Amino acid sequence: MMGVAVNGADMEWRERGTGDAILFIHGFPFNSAMWGAQLATLPPGWRGIAPDLRGFGASERGDRDILDMPRFADDLIAFLDQLDIDRTVVCGLSMGGYVAFEMWRHHPDRIRGLVLCDTRAGTDSPEAQRGRRQLAEKVLADGQQVLIEGMLPKLLAPMTRKRRKDIVSFVAAMMAETSRDTIARALIGMAIRPDSEPVLRSIDVPVLIMVGEEDIITNRGHAEMMARGIRGARLESIPAAGHLPNLEQPEDFNHALNQFLAGLPRATLSTRAVLPV
Numbered sequence: 357m358m359g360v361a362v363n364g365a366d367m368e369w370r371e372r373g374t375g376d377a378i379l380f381i382h383g384f385p386f387n388s389a390m391w392g393a394q395l396a397t398l399p400p401g402w403r404g405i406a407p408d409l410r411g412f413g414a415s416e417r418g419d420r421d422i423l424d425m426p427r428f429a430d431d432l433i434a435f436l437d438q439l440d441i442d443r444t445v446v447c448g449l450s451m452g453g454y455v456a457f458e459m460w461r462h463h464p465d466r467i468r469g470l471v472l473c474d475t476r477a478g479t480d481s482p483e484a485q486r487g488r489r490q491l492a493e494k495v496l497a498d499g500q501q502v503l504i505e506g507m508l509p510k511l512l513a514p515m516t517r518k519r520r521k522d523i524v525s526f527v528a529a530m531m532a533e534t535s536r537d538t539i540a541r542a543l544i545g546m547a548i549r550p551d552s553e554p555v556l557r558s559i560d561v562p563v564l565i566m567v568g569e570e571d572i573i574t575n576r577g578h579a580e581m582m583a584r585g586i587r588g589a590r591l592e593s594i595p596a597a598g599h600l601p602n603l604e605q606p607e608d609f610n611h612a613l614n615q616f617l618a619g620l621p622r623a624t625l626s627t628r629a630v631l632p633v
């Protein structure tokens with residue numbers, strides 16, 4: 357992994373390939389390791405960049421109070437500045453999608469395409485907000501296990517849980533690696549996230565929406581709602597996958613992602629194309 361100082365804390369990231377950038381934003385409470393199968397199979401001419409958000413994976417938390425969506429989005433813009441990347445495709449899953457919306461809200465000029473996976477544009481209900489606050493307190497008092505036990509059964513499709521113990525342990529390990537402090541702060545950050553429904557109609561770059569057909573955390577209804585709101589958005593359901601289709605069905609997920617990337621105009625021209633030889 358590589359690291360760079362971003363807004364006062366070290367941010368670590370993994371990357372593969374060279375060319376046009378695609379920024380992968382992980383969900384909660386995971387880290388950039390969840391994008392391994394995507395980084396490994398990007399088409400030629402693409403540079404995949406997957407950072408660990410502040411406090412997650414190998415990135416430092418720094419001394420910021422709440423880990424909210426504007427904070428994560430700000431960090432990612434500063435991170436793109438550090439890497440000298442002007443415009444990028446942004447691919448966010450679940451909480452990563454909330455962060456992608458936040459990036460779009462404040463810095464649409466930095467985004468040339470969006471891939472919104474197993475996420476939603478709306479806010480939490482008051483009841484869901486209360487649940488997140490209670491969970492944050494429980495995790496702080498009793499540790500990550502409370503969250504893992506409550507969330508793991510909902511994350512993966514039944515077949516994945518039954519047949520793919522490797523995926524189950526990989527996901528549980530990512531969750532266990534996340535500190536209780538980061539979990540609590542990000543839970544509060546998600547509870548207070550702004551409503552992105554009004555933002556949908558302003559999105560004027562190509563958009564791919566993906567959802568695991570068996571996702572019960574962010575379901576097809578949420579995906580369809582986003583697809584209705586964003587002009588020209590394409591919606592792909594991934595069969596036999598729950599909330600983490602990129603891990604559960606990487607071939608189908610990558611096929612849809614790579615087809616979407618192939619349809620975008622190239623941002624980086626090769627030196628040959630611009631310089632006479």
Ligand code: MLT
Nearest residue numbers: 383384449450451452573
């Ligand atoms: C995620 O996968 O990022 C979370 O399920 C998002 C959420 O809890 O809203």
